[in-house]
Amino acid sequence: MNADPVVGRAVPRRDGPAKVSGAAAFTAEVPVEGTAHAKLVCSTVAAGEITGIDLTEARSAPGVVAIMTHHNAPAMRIAPLLITLRGASFTRAPVMQDARIRWNGQPVAIVVAETPEQADHAASLVRVSYALAEARLVFDDLKAGAPQPDHVQGEAPAVMIGDAEAALRAADTRVDQVYRTPWHTHCAIEPHATTVAWHDDRSLTMWDATQAITHSQATLAEVFSLDLENIRVVSQFVGGAFGNKMMWSHQILCAAAARLAQRPVRLVLSRSDVFRVTGGRTRTEQRVALGARADGTLTALIHEATTTTGISDGFAEQCTFPARVLYGADTFGIDQRVVELHTPANSSMRAPGESVGSFALECAIDELAEQLDVDPLDLRTRFEPAAHPTTGKPFSARHLLEAYRLGAERFGWAERSSAPRSRRDGPWWIGQGVATATYPYTRMPGGRASVTVSADGHATVRTAAHEMGMGTATVQAQYAADHLGLPLDRVHFEYGDSRHPAAVPAGGSAQTVSIIASVVAATRALTAELLRLTSSDSPLAGAGTDDVELRDGGIYLRDGGAGQSWPDILRRAGRDELTGEGAASPPTETAQHAMHSFGVQFCEVRVHDVTGEVRVSRWLGMFDTGRIINPRTATSQFRGAIVMGIGSALSEETIFDERTGRVLNATLAEYHVPVHADIPPIEVAWLGHPDPLAPMAGKGVGEVGMVGVAAAVANAVYNATGRRIRDLPITPDKVLGL
Amino acid sequence: MIVINGTPHEIAITDPRRSLLDHLRTDAGLHGPKKGCDQGGCGACTVLLDGRRVLACLTLAAQADGRTVTTVEGVGRDGDLDPLQEAFINHDGFQCGYCTPGQVCSAIGMADEVARGVPSRVSPEIGAASFDLSPDEIRERMSGNLCRCGAYNGIVAAIEETYVGGPR
Amino acid sequence: MKPFTYQRADDVASAVAAAATTPGAVYLGGGTNLVDLMRQNIERPAALVDISRLPARIEIGTDGRLRIPAAATNTDVAADPVVRRDFRIIAEAIVNGASGQIRNMATVGGNLMQRTRCLYFYDAGAHCNKREPGSGCDAVDGHNRMHAVLGASPHCMATHPSDLAVALAALDARVHLAGPAGQRTVELRDLHRLPGDTPHVEHTLEPGELITTVSVPAPPAEARSAYRKVRERASYAFALVSVAALLEVRDGTVVSARLALGGVAAKPWRAASAEAVLTGAPATRASFERAADVALADARPLTHNGFKIPLMRRVIVSTLEELS
Ligand SMILES: Cc1cc2nc3c(=O)[nH]c(=O)nc-3n(C[C@H](O)[C@H](O)[C@H](O)COP(=O)(O)OP(=O)(O)OC[C@H]3O[C@@H](n4cnc5c(N)ncnc54)[C@H](O)[C@@H]3O)c2cc1C
Numbered sequence A: 001m002n003a004d005p006v007v008g009r010a011v012p013r014r015d016g017p018a019k020v021s022g023a024a025a026f027t028a029e030v031p032v033e034g035t036a037h038a039k040l041v042c043s044t045v046a047a048g049e050i051t052g053i054d055l056t057e058a059r060s061a062p063g064v065v066a067i068m069t070h071h072n073a074p075a076m077r078i079a080p081l082l083i084t085l086r087g088a089s090f091t092r093a094p095v096m097q098d099a100r101i102r103w104n105g106q107p108v109a110i111v112v113a114e115t116p117e118q119a120d121h122a123a124s125l126v127r128v129s130y131a132l133a134e135a136r137l138v139f140d141d142l143k144a145g146a147p148q149p150d151h152v153q154g155e156a157p158a159v160m161i162g163d164a165e166a167a168l169r170a171a172d173t174r175v176d177q178v179y180r181t182p183w184h185t186h187c188a189i190e191p192h193a194t195t196v197a198w199h200d201d202r203s204l205t206m207w208d209a210t211q212a213i214t215h216s217q218a219t220l221a222e223v224f225s226l227d228l229e230n231i232r233v234v235s236q237f238v239g240g241a242f243g244n245k246m247m248w249s250h251q252i253l254c255a256a257a258a259r260l261a262q263r264p265v266r267l268v269l270s271r272s273d274v275f276r277v278t279g280g281r282t283r284t285e286q287r288v289a290l291g292a293r294a295d296g297t298l299t300a301l302i303h304e305a306t307t308t309t310g311i312s313d314g315f316a317e318q319c320t321f322p323a324r325v326l327y328g329a330d331t332f333g334i335d336q337r338v339v340e341l342h343t344p345a346n347s348s349m350r351a352p353g354e355s356v357g358s359f360a361l362e363c364a365i366d367e368l369a370e371q372l373d374v375d376p377l378d379l380r381t382r383f384e385p386a387a388h389p390t391t392g393k394p395f396s397a398r399h400l401l402e403a404y405r406l407g408a409e410r411f412g413w414a415e416r417s418s419a420p421r422s423r424r425d426g427p428w429w430i431g432q433g434v435a436t437a438t439y440p441y442t443r444m445p446g447g448r449a450s451v452t453v454s455a456d457g458h459a460t461v462r463t464a465a466h467e468m469g470m471g472t473a474t475v476q477a478q479y480a481a482d483h484l485g486l487p488l489d490r491v492h493f494e495y496g497d498s499r500h501p502a503a504v505p506a507g508g509s510a511q512t513v514s515i516i517a518s519v520v521a522a523t524r525a526l527t528a529e530l531l532r533l534t535s536s537d538s539p540l541a542g543a544g545t546d547d548v549e550l551r552d553g554g555i556y557l558r559d560g561g562a563g564q565s566w567p568d569i570l571r572r573a574g575r576d577e578l579t580g581e582g583a584a585s586p587p588t589e590t591a592q593h594a595m596h597s598f599g600v601q602f603c604e605v606r607v608h609d610v611t612g613e614v615r616v617s618r619w620l621g622m623f624d625t626g627r628i629i630n631p632r633t634a635t636s637q638f639r640g641a642i643v644m645g646i647g648s649a650l651s652e653e654t655i656f657d658e659r660t661g662r663v664l665n666a667t668l669a670e671y672h673v674p675v676h677a678d679i680p681p682i683e684v685a686w687l688g689h690p691d692p693l694a695p696m697a698g699k700g701v702g703e704v705g706m707v708g709v710a711a712a713v714a715n716a717v718y719n720a721t722g723r724r725i726r727d728l729p730i731t732p733d734k735v736l737g738l
Numbered sequence B: 001m002i003v004i005n006g007t008p009h010e011i012a013i014t015d016p017r018r019s020l021l022d023h024l025r026t027d028a029g030l031h032g033p034k035k036g037c038d039q040g041g042c043g044a045c046t047v048l049l050d051g052r053r054v055l056a057c058l059t060l061a062a063q064a065d066g067r068t069v070t071t072v073e074g075v076g077r078d079g080d081l082d083p084l085q086e087a088f089i090n091h092d093g094f095q096c097g098y099c100t101p102g103q104v105c106s107a108i109g110m111a112d113e114v115a116r117g118v119p120s121r122v123s124p125e126i127g128a129a130s131f132d133l134s135p136d137e138i139r140e141r142m143s144g145n146l147c148r149c150g151a152y153n154g155i156v157a158a159i160e161e162t163y164v165g166g167p168r
Numbered sequence C: 001m002k003p004f005t006y007q008r009a010d011d012v013a014s015a016v017a018a019a020a021t022t023p024g025a026v027y028l029g030g031g032t033n034l035v036d037l038m039r040q041n042i043e044r045p046a047a048l049v050d051i052s053r054l055p056a057r058i059e060i061g062t063d064g065r066l067r068i069p070a071a072a073t074n075t076d077v078a079a080d081p082v083v084r085r086d087f088r089i090i091a092e093a094i095v096n097g098a099s100g101q102i103r104n105m106a107t108v109g110g111n112l113m114q115r116t117r118c119l120y121f122y123d124a125g126a127h128c129n130k131r132e133p134g135s136g137c138d139a140v141d142g143h144n145r146m147h148a149v150l151g152a153s154p155h156c157m158a159t160h161p162s163d164l165a166v167a168l169a170a171l172d173a174r175v176h177l178a179g180p181a182g183q184r185t186v187e188l189r190d191l192h193r194l195p196g197d198t199p200h201v202e203h204t205l206e207p208g209e210l211i212t213t214v215s216v217p218a219p220p221a222e223a224r225s226a227y228r229k230v231r232e233r234a235s236y237a238f239a240l241v242s243v244a245a246l247l248e249v250r251d252g253t254v255v256s257a258r259l260a261l262g263g264v265a266a267k268p269w270r271a272a273s274a275e276a277v278l279t280g281a282p283a284t285r286a287s288f289e290r291a292a293d294v295a296l297a298d299a300r301p302l303t304h305n306g307f308k309i310p311l312m313r314r315v316i317v318s319t320l321e322e323l324s
């Protein structure tokens, strides 16, 4: 422990100077001797069989080193799914093992050449012919028979409590609407990049832009039947991931091509390949029906969602999770369905499920408030449950009412005019909206870390974790400094390499707490080792780990007792350094309790009277996510999530041609993520009440910030104009009703 | 010949297809300029060509012949960071850092454009003799640089502090 | 990208000569459209003649016309004090387009000659009559939200994406050309062609012809003008629709009017019939609505872009109202 703790301080990012100066080397920039460059050739049809691949022209193009198709690809086993925690894939589709086409954009050949330009050109000369099969592509035609998935992120697909439909019919006031959200694509600015070098037939190194180092290593081991310890995966800096930088076919193909070419191969996906080869967020269609009594009790809460997956998996997006957690109701009717389509697999994208699910739920609550003529925030307070409404478990910590109150004060919610179309500034109608956010706390099992102390008084924490912009290195150094009782500048944090102890994937906002739990375990192991090294004349002789505390660069008996510095212990024992390694304790904290992050989003929009253009002019997010380790990086995480939410509200949509299953707007020029001009100053604040059950009392901050954002915007647009848009994105034509 | 960050580079462009971006990243060994899309859609590849901000991905290396190029590596002086770069750190104007070199170069070019009297879409009067660097102007003028991590607020604050003196 | 050769021209004559003598040559301006399309294998030239360093001084000619060399960058045009004072919709249109970086690279000639952003045109895997004559048009029954409502044909319904061209069309600009057969001038409104059954023929330039200059007559001194662009993303996006308008009103009556529409056709669409309706009419909302209806009388919606017609109508009316 630190007398003057650094946890809670707005410490600047450790990688700041490297990132602002261009010194930070991302995956495609790591020099690897003798590298050849690869380019994918991808299918232009969604379903069928490859009937022929003509490589004549491509083979004779300048610089070509090797071309791989399903004819000469090695046998590769199916990549294990991320959800199993034994791999990092979203799909069980075989990779280049057969002639079958499962989606439009599936790689059918990989061309390796001396330079990227040559690979590119040669790839354009590969001629592929197909026998088309009937493709499942039209969501509206297929949704009626959609089956229930086996599970939704490990939870039951349906939750029925009481007879919700009957309660709805009997309700004094009802809302019963269908909400739609389109496909989305992550669009990290760094495209996926991989370089693979085989050292011999049985060992390789893969430099990969990934958020799942350990699980990529496991995937390669399974796919190529290699020993885990013969595979090294390196991922130092990741240029954004948002759930998409997991294991897709391109890493597997790059590895296979490197073996075929007998030299290191680098594959950087083109931007359109990012859209077509990897999967994004599913579209959704959601019915939310709410029944209420005149006194404002919720008598029925129905949330039925249909999402999509690819032909060989992907997952059921947890759209209905907010409805299971947020509000108390007499009856619940929650149901999820999944349509299998010939599209890329559905993958996790920032706040999967909750973000788009909350759009439906939180708009419906707003509609109900309007019908009841109650302030939407007041209405939510009336629905506040005493315990988890669908499992009955107590919440470990839930301070949503306080967040509502403080957020409303700070935003000036009381001054809002509840009547739509009542405030105007020149041609702009002004409206304000609110929505609630929630995201489950998770801590994935399996993370490990090591802590090394050295005779020069430094400590180094190592784990195969990821720095994709969340500030992992900074935040973990802060935590470790306090935990080890060292000044911050004497703590190193090393990550990004599978040579370090295995880590959990960066997902589910779980990385920070998972690493902390493993650092706790490693420190305990280290402490035990150090105590074992102490000599019999040490004040620590005979002490156990529970008798001591770490502070001031050493180990001391509890309650201000005597002790020894580490350098002292090490020197006396003739050691330069000592390492303790440990595995995080099993995540039992969620066994008896419901653990969630919460928040509330307030926004103001301006809607142009003539053009229907919507611009967000003000934002406040008030969050309840437990203790915050670094206010600076946490603020950026919340803001970044809100920005992505604004994109989903106003402009983002991945357009599939329903005839061909092809992504049409597979460019950053045509897939509209928000630009500077779309984003107003975003104020974020948090309550900071510790969660007593979470390690370090903190819950994840990466995803909850996106939840409720689109709904808050849609509710504000309603307040501005009197038009309810239940179909994202909220474009000018919809606003004007054209 | 291209002068890159003050140093003349003889370039033998064996393949005219080579973009300025790939030339900088591979031949010149400067990976500050980033490839985000290779199609003009993101701004990550922004460098200064004869002092003006351009997209290196849509510039052929051959087109830069005889010109000076400044990348993010050449922005600071004497091994120190430029005040703008310091401000990016202080305002947390990035997360993953992939768009950052482009944002930094773009901001420098943008400030110069304002000084030269280049108007923007949000300039109150397009014919004005000079333009203020208001937050709205910064946001509009920087809109060619996407940041998917959403660090926009920090970036705007860093630019304001550097070129206007103090964020709002 | 297909291999190609590269050469740079320092003056118009050598540019034209180089293009005429190099098989498969095309001109390279800033490259912001051409290089992108080459990388997508949509354009596959065998040779590039770089004209981006041709002289680019913007000036007022002896005839009083603004003369913008084709190699002038969009930024330099928008920043030019004379342009900003007397031809303001040119500057407005430019700064409404693309991004600061792209405007620094993009030339005026390249901007006029840039190709459509139709998503099927951009995807070598799709059917497109413009890219491959006779292969069909995937936009007809496909995703055509951004497509044309005026002047389209069943063979192609792509739009021209330029903002600048819309302003230039409203200003009666002329395009000066140099080619193997000498020099000539065309009206900007005759530069682009409607698709008909030959959508791959997009303009009236002869092979090897180079745009050397765009010239613009001074607009009526009393006229007020505006460029309005609508898009869902606040910046760095092509127009859903746009309007360039000049309006001269004296004593409550419209003396002269010019109206050009963007985002609705394969060319910047000059609404001459609406101008005729406006001229001499009272400067009232009713007149403007009538003019908008006339301008859009022949507009035909496709499956996903019907909104463009009423949206354009609203923008025309409000822009004219603002100018009156
Ligand atoms: C992401 C993105 C967003 C954009 N947004 C907008 C927007 O909102 N509004 C807008 O208007 N534009 C927009 N643009 C397009 C941009 O304005 C054009 O790409 C640019 O103006 C083209 O000019 P250039 O000099 O780069 O042309 P090039 O790419 O060099 O050439 C384009 C074409 O013109 C031909 N050409 C060039 N010069 C001449 C000449 N002098 N004579 C004859 N032919 C010539 C070339 O052969 C080529 O066919 C955007 C572009 C991108 C990439």
Ligand code: SF4
Pocket (backbone or CB within 6 Å): C116, C118, C119, C120, C121, C127, C128, C129, C130, C131, C136, C137, C138, C139, C140, C155, C156, C157, C158, C199
């Ligand atoms: S609209 Fe024109 S450009 Fe688009 S696909 Fe059809 S023919 Fe091609």
Ligand code: FES
Pocket (backbone or CB within 6 Å): B034, B035, B036, B037, B038, B039, B040, B041, B042, B043, B044, B045, B046, B055, B056, B057, B058
């Ligand atoms: S890489 Fe140049 S704009 Fe995206």
Ligand code: FES
Pocket (backbone or CB within 6 Å): A189, A239, A240, A469, B093, B094, B095, B096, B097, B098, B099, B100, B146, B147, B148, B149, B150, B151
């Ligand atoms: S910091 Fe990640 S894209 Fe800007």
